[in-house]
Amino acid sequence: MSTKDVVDLLCDIADQVAAVIGNKGSISVFRYAGKKLGExxxxAHRxxxxxxxxxxxxxFKEKGFMDDIELHKGEARLCGCKIGLVLKNRGSDAGKHALCHFGxxxxxxxxxxxxxxxxxxxHVESTYHEDGVTCRESW
Structure with missing residues (x-):
């Protein structure tokens, strides 16, 4: 199963969750799941x-979700975001979907x-270009 296949499946799950509990509920559930995994x-690495x-x-790179990530003090630049590409092909904006909130x-x-x-x-912004999607996030 390719990274695109995994992202497509996760998008389908997020869309089904949104159909049951609404978009805000889906975003909340996916963000919570991402936070728990992150914790x-x-x-293990204090x-x-x-x-x-x-x-x-x-x-993100090992799982194949991004081609590269540039990290700065309070910002990340996600280059070649596979999630953003799948969302674009599905007619959704990167940064607003529940799957982005998982990240x-x-x-x-x-x-x-x-x-x-x-x-x-x-989410700060997403830039769509010929080579894919570049997203910027801050914390």
Whole structure:
């Protein structure tokens, strides 16, 4: 199963959850799930915010969700976001879908697990271009 197939399946699940409990409910459920996964990843690696950011980048790249992630002090630039491409093909905007909020929750959970400090990740923008989608997030 390819990364695109996994993302398509997760989008279908998120859309079904939204059909039952609404879009805001689906976003909340997926963000919570991402945060819980992030906490599990992060608690095993107590340390600095830089270590937390590296864990997040490694997770997304190893799973094939992103081609590259550029991390700065309070911002991430997600290059070649496969989730954003699938959403674009489905007619949804990147950054607003429940699956994007899963990723935001994952960042929050890892940051909190590693550093012990609460973090809230927000979508800044998505840029669509010939090579794919580039998203910027801040926390």
């Amino acid at each position: 599990r990843i992060g608690y 340390g600095s915010p830089e270590e937390a950011r590296n864990l997040v980048a490694t997770f 935001f929750g994952l960042i929050d959970g890892v940051m909190e697990g590693v550093t012990g400090h609460k973090t809230v990740t927000l």
